[in-house]
Amino acid sequence: MIIDCHGHYTTAPGPHSDWRQGQLAAFREGRPSPPYPAINDDQIRQSIEQNQLRLLRERGADMTIFSPRASAMAHHEGDERVSGEWARACNDLIARVVGLFPETFIGVGQLPQSPGAPLDSSVAELERCVTELGFVGCNLNPDPSGGRWTSPPLTDRYWYPIFEKMTELDVPAMVHVSSSCNPNFHATGAHYINADTTAFMQFIQGDLFADFPDLRLVIPHGGGAVPYHWGRYRGLADMLGKPPLNEHVMRNVFFDTCVYHQPGIDLLFEVIETDNILFGSEMVGAVRGIDPETGHYFDDTKRYVDKLGLPEADRAKVYSGNARRVYPRLDQALRARGL
Amino acid sequence: MIIDCHGHYTTAPGPHSDWRQGQLAAFREGRPSPPYPAINDDQIRQSIEQNQLRLLRERGADMTIFSPRASAMAHHEGDERVSGEWARACNDLIARVVGLFPETFIGVGQLPQSPGAPLDSSVAELERCVTELGFVGCNLNPDPSGGRWTSPPLTDRYWYPIFEKMTELDVPAMVHVSSSCNPNFHATGAHYINADTTAFMQFIQGDLFADFPDLRLVIPHGGGAVPYHWGRYRGLADMLGKPPLNEHVMRNVFFDTCVYHQPGIDLLFEVIETDNILFGSEMVGAVRGIDPETGHYFDDTKRYVDKLGLPEADRAKVYSGNARRVYPRLDQALRARGL
Numbered sequence: 001m002i003i004d005c006h007g008h009y010t011t012a013p014g015p016h017s018d019w020r021q022g023q024l025a026a027f028r029e030g031r032p033s034p035p036y037p038a039i040n041d042d043q044i045r046q047s048i049e050q051n052q053l054r055l056l057r058e059r060g061a062d063m064t065i066f067s068p069r070a071s072a073m074a075h076h077e078g079d080e081r082v083s084g085e086w087a088r089a090c091n092d093l094i095a096r097v098v099g100l101f102p103e104t105f106i107g108v109g110q111l112p113q114s115p116g117a118p119l120d121s122s123v124a125e126l127e128r129c130v131t132e133l134g135f136v137g138c139n140l141n142p143d144p145s146g147g148r149w150t151s152p153p154l155t156d157r158y159w160y161p162i163f164e165k166m167t168e169l170d171v172p173a174m175v176h177v178s179s180s181c182n183p184n185f186h187a188t189g190a191h192y193i194n195a196d197t198t199a200f201m202q203f204i205q206g207d208l209f210a211d212f213p214d215l216r217l218v219i220p221h222g223g224g225a226v227p228y229h230w231g232r233y234r235g236l237a238d239m240l241g242k243p244p245l246n247e248h249v250m251r252n253v254f255f256d257t258c259v260y261h262q263p264g265i266d267l268l269f270e271v272i273e274t275d276n277i278l279f280g281s282e283m284v285g286a287v288r289g290i291d292p293e294t295g296h297y298f299d300d301t302k303r304y305v306d307k308l309g310l311p312e313a314d315r316a317k318v319y320s321g322n323a324r325r326v327y328p329r330l331d332q333a334l335r336a337r338g339l
Numbered sequence: 340m341i342i343d344c345h346g347h348y349t350t351a352p353g354p355h356s357d358w359r360q361g362q363l364a365a366f367r368e369g370r371p372s373p374p375y376p377a378i379n380d381d382q383i384r385q386s387i388e389q390n391q392l393r394l395l396r397e398r399g400a401d402m403t404i405f406s407p408r409a410s411a412m413a414h415h416e417g418d419e420r421v422s423g424e425w426a427r428a429c430n431d432l433i434a435r436v437v438g439l440f441p442e443t444f445i446g447v448g449q450l451p452q453s454p455g456a457p458l459d460s461s462v463a464e465l466e467r468c469v470t471e472l473g474f475v476g477c478n479l480n481p482d483p484s485g486g487r488w489t490s491p492p493l494t495d496r497y498w499y500p501i502f503e504k505m506t507e508l509d510v511p512a513m514v515h516v517s518s519s520c521n522p523n524f525h526a527t528g529a530h531y532i533n534a535d536t537t538a539f540m541q542f543i544q545g546d547l548f549a550d551f552p553d554l555r556l557v558i559p560h561g562g563g564a565v566p567y568h569w570g571r572y573r574g575l576a577d578m579l580g581k582p583p584l585n586e587h588v589m590r591n592v593f594f595d596t597c598v599y600h601q602p603g604i605d606l607l608f609e610v611i612e613t614d615n616i617l618f619g620s621e622m623v624g625a626v627r628g629i630d631p632e633t634g635h636y637f638d639d640t641k642r643y644v645d646k647l648g649l650p651e652a653d654r655a656k657v658y659s660g661n662a663r664r665v666y667p668r669l670d671q672a673l674r675a676r677g678l
Contacts, residue, residue, distance in 0.1 A: 142523075147488070149523045184481075184488045189540035189575045193564045194533035201528035221571075225532045225564030231600025232560075235626035235637040236528045261570025267606045287574035298574040 001339065002302070003323045003330075004056070006174065006220055006256045006280030007064035007105075009094060011051045013043040016093055020072065020086060027078045036089055044096055051284050053104060059281075059302050065327065067108035067139050068094055071187055073178035076146030080114040084121050087112035091125070095133040103337075106330055107135035108174070111162070113144040115151065119158070123165045130169045136329040138166070140173035140217075142199050147182030147191055154199055155206025163212050172216035172254075172326050175199045188286035196224025200253070204237050204245070209252045216252055216326050218278060222259035222268050230271040246273070254326055256280030257301045257318070260287055265304035274314045278322045279305060340678065341641070342662045342669070343395070345513065345559055345595045345619030346403035346444075348433060350390040352382040355432060359411065359425060366417045375428055383435055390623050392443060398620075398641050404666065406447035406478050407433055410526055412517035415485030419453040423460050426451035430464070434472040442676075445669055446474035447513070450501070452483040454490065458497070462504045469508045475668040477505070479512035479556075481538050486521030486530055493538055494545025502551050511555035511593075511665050514538045527625035535563025539592065543576050543584070548591045555591055555665050557617060561598035561607050569610040585612070593665055595619030596640045596657070599626055604643035613653045617661045618644060 015037040022034045052064060068090035075083055087110045094107045109129030111122035129135040140162065143149050152158045154175070166173060177195040178187075185191040196219045209215060219226070226233055234245055242248050255272055258280050259265050268277065280301065287298045296303055305318060324331035354376040361373040391403060407429035414422055426449045433446045448468030450461035468474040479501065482488050491497045493514070505512060516534040517526075524530040535558045548554060558565070565572055573584055581587050593615050598604050607616065619640065626637040635642055644657060663670035 149486070149488075149521055151523070153523050182488055184490070184492050184537055184541070186540045186544055186575075189543065189572065190533075190537040193536050193568060193571075194529075197532050197536075197564065198523055198529040201525045202523070204528065205525055222567070225536065225567060228561070228564060228567035228603050228606060229532060229598060229600075231598070231603060231630065231637050232532075232626055233528065234632075235599055235628050235630065236525075238628045239626065259568060259570070260574055261568075261610070263606050263609045264567050264570060267567060267602050270602045271600070287571055287578065289574050289577045291570060291574065293573075298570050 001063070002061040002319045003279065004061050004064040004281050004283070005218065005278040005323050006258055006282045007052060007066045008069045008282065008285060009066060009097065010069045010284050011047045012069065012093060013039050013047050015039050016089070017072070019089065023082060023085065024077055027082050033085055039093070041096070041100060044093070045100055048097060048101060053101065055283055056104065059300055061302060062104070064105055065108055065136065065323065065330065066094060066097060066105040068110040070139060070176050071179045073110050073139070073141060074146065075113040075141055075144035075178060076115060076148070076181050080112065080117040080121060083114045084112040084125070087125055091129055091133060091135070098134070106333060107133055108137040108139060109133070109135045111138055111140060113141050115145040119161045123161050126162065126165050126169070126171070130171055130329070136327045136333070137171045138173050139176045141177055142175055142195055143177050146178060147180035147185045153202040153206065155202050155208045163215055167212055167214055170328050172218060174218040174220055176220055192221055192286070193224045196221050197226060200224065200226045200233070200249070203249045203253060204233060204242060205240065209249070216254065218254045218256060218326065220256045220258055220280065220282065222257060222264060223255035223272070227255070227268045227271050250276055254278055254322065257305055258282045258299070259301065259304070260298040261291070262304045262307060265301065265308065269308055274310070274317050275322060277318050278326060279319050340402070341400040341658045342618065343400050343403040343620050343622070344557065344617040344662050345597055345621045346391060346405045347408045347621065347624060348405060348436065349408045349623050350386045351408065351432060352378050352386050354378050355428070356411070358428065362421060362424065363416055366421050372424055378432070380435070380439060383432070384439055387436060387440060392440065394622055395443065398639055400641060401443070403444055404447055404475065404662065404669065405433060405436060405444040407449040409478060409515050410518045412449050412478070412480060413485065414452040414480055414483035414517060415454060415487070415520050419451065419456040419460060422453045423451035423464070426464050430468055430472060430474070437473070445672060446472055447476040447478060448472070448474045450477055450479060452480050454484040458500045462500050465501065465504050465508070465510070469510055469668070475666045475672070476510045477512050478515045480516055481514055481534055482516050485517060486519035486524045492541040492545065494541050494547045502554055506551055506553055509667050511557060513557040513559055515559055531560055531625070532563045535560050536565060539563065539565045539572070539588070542588045542592060543572060543581060544579065548588070555593065557593045557595060557665065559595045559597055559619065559621065561596060561603060562594035562611070566594070566607045566610050589615055593617055593661065596644055597621045597638070598640065599637040600630070601643045601646060604640065604647065608647055613649070613656050614661060616657050617665060618658050
């Protein structure tokens with residue numbers, strides 16, 4: 001079984017995205033949000049069958065851990081109420097995808113974060129996602145200001161309410177920023193990768209996993225710059241008087257395989273333990289083209305992983321075992337289906 | 340000949356750093372800056388002989404392109420006048436190091452940048468560094484706000500005066516941030532690497548080198564996250580309708596070898612053309628310890644490069660030829676010495 005841990009609903013039906021534009025326009029004009037539009041099952045089915053489902057089948061994967069479009073979370077837009085409405089609309093739509101394709105998709109929720117706002121509504125929405133919608137995790141934005149980086153680091157007590165709820169529900173988070181309103185940072189070319197690197201270094205500096213020994217966080221995009229600079233991070237941990245990374249951070253932190261060329265995947269597997277790597281592609285995402293050097297989609301990461309020729313036990317971990325361990329509610333759902 | 344393109348004077352004599360503290364205290368209290376202290380040649384000699392010079396010899400390199408301590412530039416402190424005094428003091432000290440060890444060090448200047456300030460004083464200081472102090476380049480901080488990222492991207496016309504002066508003087512810049520006043524970003528573990536990645540993506544998005552075809556920029560720390568995500572950047576350039584990276588960016592952009600483990604260096608040389616890689620170590624810098632896995636200093640990058648077993652012509656490029664091409668005034672200085 002092959003589980004892609006990193007998929008976003010980037011192809012959601014037009015009325016859903018249109019409503020978001022209407023919601024933000026209403027916010028700017030001080031009007032109440034427009035009513036959410038009717039979207040029928042066929043619209044959803046089509047948007048999935050022609051995209052994610054088609055590619056999953058073509059590439060030979062079985063399942064995707066599926067969440068709302070990351071770049072559209074845009075927590076820096078509107079306010080806490082606006083983020084709340086938007087997160088619920090996005091999560092409800094994911095729940096409908098899962099309802100229509102229960103064997104292929106399982107949900108991960110968007111949180112209604114807002115710069116400077118407390119995390120109470122995120123805690124409540126996470127609980128709703130898990131207990132009512134059957135979701136198995138959430139995406140946590142370390143920078144709801146969208147490239148201004150005005151929140152405290154992830155190791156700050158500001159974030160503890162969501163970590164407490166995640167621990168209680170036994171669900172992980174993917175640390176994932178959204179779009180950038182800072183012209184310095186291209187969203188998928190700079191902000192995403194920077195956030196991954198930044199979060200990892202915050203975990204080195206802090207001692208978060210002493211307080212939350214069971215917390216599990218997935219850093220996407222192959223861990224940002226971290227594996228390439230693994231020596232730097234091992235050395236910085238040492239200079240900061242921290243334990244080795246495998247004790248201090250890597251019991252709780254996992255990287256996906258969203259690295260879009262063979263040499264990057266080779267490096268990832270050379271320096272990071274197999275137990276810490278989850279197969280992911282973020283397909284129909286940041287990089288949608290075909291690599292002229294290979295003739296295949298840049299984001300067809302399964303090809304790169306297959307090329308590694310991993311021993312069967314490692315391959316099973318990367319393609320499904322690690323995901324089932326990091327997302328225990330996914331494991332429960334699969335077991336209930338006899339898988 | 341082996342030239343290290345990336346060295347900072349991290350071991351400057353105490354009175355120099357103490358003066359900076361006094362200068363900032365005076366600024367906060369609205370007093371004029373204290374007089375710069377007397378520092379004698381022996382203090383400078385000692386600070387170099389026991390550190391950079393000793394390690395250069397131990398590691399078998401010949402020369403370092405040497406600039407003021409990057410993390411101490413702190414352009415976000417004080418104001419334009421304060422940055423101006425500090426840059427001149429730092430550059431004059433580098434000139435003294437070069438005067439004492441002319442065969443081993445050649446200077447690169449710190450610019451008196453300040454958030455929101457125009458670049459006139461940086462242009463003037465660059466001219467002074469090159470024409471009066473004999474320097475061969477400068478360090479350009481893409482984020483003088485120190486982690487707030489309030490300046491426009493490097494492709495914006497705001498930066499053009501310094502690029503014009505660099506072109507006129509035929510000197511390159513290393514794109515190098517300083518310390519971070521944003522608690523999200525550890526300086527050497529996040530801010531440095533993020534800035535490298537960010538700058539590269541800005542160059543993809545923009546068209547800077549159409550306006551400055553002869554401009555040369557060194558992105559340090561092995562290009563941040565870029566080589567690890569080389570497929571992502573090739574794919575993003577394609578999605579943005581830009582020419583391939585080797586035409587669009589890599590005629591003007593170079594990476595150093597400040598990557599502190601063998602697998603990272605292996606990847607760098609696998610994906611980046613040898614013509615674009617300059618040997619560098621940033622030694623006595625961010626990561627000063629010994630790697631327990633190898634028994635050698637993390638930042639002894641020459642060991643990793645040597646292990647590649649490059650063909651002699653490529654080795655010569657990485658260790659000296661590329662540096663002499665990117666820093667033509669260094670080449671002239673070496674030729675004048677018959678080298």
